[in-house]
Amino acid sequence: MGIISSSIARKVAMALSGLFLVLFLGQHFTINLTSTFSPETFNEFSHFMGTNFLVQAILQPVLIFGVVFHFVMGFILEARNRSARKVSYVSYKGNANSSWVSRNMIYTGIVVLAFLGLHFYDFWFPEIAYKYIEANPSDATRYYGELVEKFHSPVRTGLYVLSFVFLALHLYHGFASSFQSVGFNNKYARGLKKFAKVYAIAIPAGFIFIALFHHFNH
């Protein structure tokens, strides 16, 4: 893997791309939350994000690269770890020396990846088609209606909610341990880890609230 050939470098790369995605998640959540109390604000934010040149030409490609990089590296890391561990640990006591979430990052990650497939099918592909393929005229008020419509279906709402539970599990280990991986280990590390664990539960719980809110209100 060229520049990212040592296993430490791979871990750092995983942590940095993960931290970047955590930042994205915070802003994505903030904008989506406005849809539960002010459709106008949600439309304004969405219109800005969807039409601003810097967001579209720079931030969006960087984000997509970040997502792809994180999951490709995740698969590589998992494969390398498996092949390096042909003989299982002598002292492997399951929960006693590692948590369930830390041992199953690849599986919680695969569920989040599957969710992203559905999510892009729901929102991102129609958006790209609307703007860049069909070249429809700009309409600053359409976003709220498009969002609400997606949560009519109980099956889709259920799949979203289930995915957010897996996202919480993934973040619960991933976010907190990323500080360790980038070598951040001073007196603030404990506090930051606590913050990461709260964030890992609160943000997915907030996404669950948004999905259920639109399902039961429309």
Ligand code: HEM
């Ligand atoms: C109730 C929960 C959520 C709602 C209502 C929602 C809504 C949306 C909408 C409307 C878009 C389209 C943005 C555009 O116009 O391009 C979008 C894009 C996206 N969402 Fe979500 N989202 C939710 C949860 C999540 C979660 C949990 C993740 C990550 C695990 C996520 C990741 C993304 C990504 C990566 C994009 C593409 C961003 C871009 O490049 O435009 N979303 N979402």
